[in-house]
Amino acid sequence: MDRDDLYAQLREFLAGLAAESGREFPDRLDPDDNLFDLGLVTSFSVIRMILFVEDVTGCPIDLADHEPQAFYTLAGIHTLVASQRQEESA
Amino acid sequence: MTTTVEHRFDEAAITRLRQEFSQVSTSQLADASGDLVTALRLPLRSRNGLPRVAGPAFPVTTDDDMLPCLQALAATPPGWILLLVNEQRPSEALAGDILTASALAQRLGGLVVDGAVRDLDDLAELPIPVFSTEVTLVSARTTRERAPHVPQTVRTGGVEVRPGDWLVGDADGFVVVPEDKVTAVLSAGRLLRAREDRLKQSIRDGAGTLAELTGLADFLAGTGELRFEV
Numbered sequence: 001m002d003r004d005d006l007y008a009q010l011r012e013f014l015a016g017l018a019a020e021s022g023r024e025f026p027d028r029l030d031p032d033d034n035l036f037d038l039g040l041v042t043s044f045s046v047i048r049m050i051l052f053v054e055d056v057t058g059c060p061i062d063l064a065d066h067e068p069q070a071f072y073t074l075a076g077i078h079t080l081v082a083s084q085r086q087e088e089s090a
Numbered sequence: 091m092t093t094t095v096e097h098r099f100d101e102a103a104i105t106r107l108r109q110e111f112s113q114v115s116t117s118q119l120a121d122a123s124g125d126l127v128t129a130l131r132l133p134l135r136s137r138n139g140l141p142r143v144a145g146p147a148f149p150v151t152t153d154d155d156m157l158p159c160l161q162a163l164a165a166t167p168p169g170w171i172l173l174l175v176n177e178q179r180p181s182e183a184l185a186g187d188i189l190t191a192s193a194l195a196q197r198l199g200g201l202v203v204d205g206a207v208r209d210l211d212d213l214a215e216l217p218i219p220v221f222s223t224e225v226t227l228v229s230a231r232t233t234r235e236r237a238p239h240v241p242q243t244v245r246t247g248g249v250e251v252r253p254g255d256w257l258v259g260d261a262d263g264f265v266v267v268p269e270d271k272v273t274a275v276l277s278a279g280r281l282l283r284a285r286e287d288r289l290k291q292s293i294r295d296g297a298g299t300l301a302e303l304t305g306l307a308d309f310l311a312g313t314g315e316l317r318f319e320v
Contacts, residue, residue, distance in 0.1 A: 036285060039317070043285065047123045047278040054274060063277040064110050068284035071277075 001057060003078050007031065010074055013052050014040045021045075031075035057081045059088070098254060098269075101197065104145055104169035107256075107272065108199060111144040114279035116262045118286070122278035126271050130247035130257075130264040134221045137207055143219035144258045145199030146269065149173040149244040149251050150237055152205075154182045154230050158237035163189060165240050168197040171257050175246045176205030182230035185220070187212035194218040202257060202264075204246045221259055 001009075011029055018025040023039055035041045041049050050061045050071075059081045063071065066083070070076045097103045119127055148170045150162035159174050166172045172193060174184045185201055186209035193201050194216050206224035207213070213220050241253035249266050251257070256267040267275045292303065301307065308314030 043121050043282045044124065046281050047126055047274065050274045050277055050281075060273050061277050062273045063280045064106070068281045071281055 006057065006078055006081070007074050009056050010053070010077065013049070017041070017045050017048070029074070031078075032073050034072050035074070036072055053077060053081065059084050098146070099167050099169075101167075101169040104199065107276065108144045108169075110276055110280075111256075111258050112142055114276065114283050116258055116260050116265050118282050119258060119265050119267070119275060119279045122282035123267075123271075123275045126275055127265040127267050128249045130249055130266060132204055132247035132264065133223050134202065134204075134259060134264055135223075136261075137210055137220045137222055137225065138213040138216060138218075140217070140219040142260045143171060143200035143202065143221060144256065145169055145171040146254045147171050147173045147202075147251050147257045147266075148241045148253060149175060149246075150240050150242050151175045151177060151244050152184065152230075152237070153235065154178040154184075155232050155235050156184065156230050157233040157235060158240070159184050159189070159230075160233070161237050162240045163192060163196075166193075166196065166198055169199045171200045171202055172198055173244065173246075173251065173257065174201075174203045174205060175244045176203070178205070180226065181205030181224050182228050183208035183226050184230050185222075186229065187216070190216050190218060190220055200257075202259065219259075221264075 014035065015025045018040060026038065054061055061080070062084065066080055070080045120129060148162060148166040150158045150173070152158040152174060154176060162172055162174070176184055183206045184203055185207045190201055190213055198218065200219035203222040205222065206226040207220060207222040208225060208227050208229065210225065243250060243252045251266055254269040256269065256272050258265050258267060289303070292298070293300065297303065305314045305317045309316040
C-alpha cells in the first residue's frame with residue numbers, strides 16, 4: 001500500500017468516525033493536520049484508529065520507540081508504519 | 091489484525107513491555123482501549139508496598155488447597171505473573187513469605203491472589219509485587235487435589251483470564267489485556283497519556299480552567315459542544 005492509498009483509507013475511516021459522533025468532517029484534510037486537535041480522533045476512538053491502521057497495513061503499531069505525536073497526523077502515521085516495516089525487515 | 095507479544099517467553103521482552111506499562115495507568119488503559127481491556131472487579135490491594143504489576147498471567151484455580159498453587163508456581167515462566175484464584179470464601183492464605191521468596195528467586199513478574207496471603211511484614215522485604223483480595227494468618231494446609239493441568243483459563247472478578255493475557259494493576263485497579271492486543275492497547279494508552287499531559291500542562295500554564303477549556307458555559311447555554319476529548 002502506497003502513501004496515497006493509506007491516506008485515502010484513513011480519510012474514509014475518519015469520515016466514518018466523524019459520522020458516528022455527529023461531527024462534521026472537513027472538506028479538506030491535509031497530511032499534517034492534527035487529527036486529535038480537529039476532534040477526529042478522541043481518547044475513546046484512538047484504539048479503533050490503531051487497530052484500523054494495523055489492519056490495513058499489516059503492521060503492528062508499537063509506539064515504544066516513537067513519540068506519540070507520530071500518530072497525530074496522516075503523514076506521521078505513514079512515516080511510523082514505514083519505519084516499523086523497516087525495523088521488521090532489518 | 092492480531093499481534094502477539096513477539097517472544098511470549100522472552101523475559102527481556104516482557105521486562106521491556108512491563109516498563110512501558112509502568113508509564114500508563116490502568117485508568118488510562120481503560121479509557122483508551124474501550125472494550126478491548128476488561129476491568130477486574132476485585133478488591134485487589136498491594137500487600138508489600140509495590141504499587142504496580144504487569145505481565146502475562148499464569149492462572150490456576152484452587153479450593154483452599156496448596157497443591158495447585160505449588161504446581162503453578164513450579165511451572166510459571168520468568169516474567170510471568172502467578173495468578174491464584176481461590177474458590178473458597180473466606181480464603182485461607184495461599185501465599186506467604188516462603189512461596190513469594192521462591193517466586194522472586196524464579197524471577198516471576200508478580201503474584202496476584204484472588205484470595206488471601208499472609209506474612210505481610212516479611213513480604214515487605216521482597217522486591218516482587220504481591221496483590222491479594224484478602225489477608226489472613228490462617229494458612230491453607232491441604233495438598234489433596236492436584237490441578238489437572240497448569241496453567242488454566244480461569245474466571246475471576248467477572249472476567250475470563252487466559253494464560254498469556256496480560257494483567258496490569260495499580261492503585262486504581264486491575265485490567266486484563268488480551269495477549270494479541272497488548273501492543274495496540276499500550277500504544278493507545280501512551281497516546282492518551284500524552285494528550286492528558288498536554289491538557290494538564292495547559293491548565294498549569296494558565297490557558298484556562300477545565301470548565302473554560304471544555305466550553306462548559308457555552309454547552310450549558312446550549313450554544314456549543316462540550317469539548318471533553320483530550
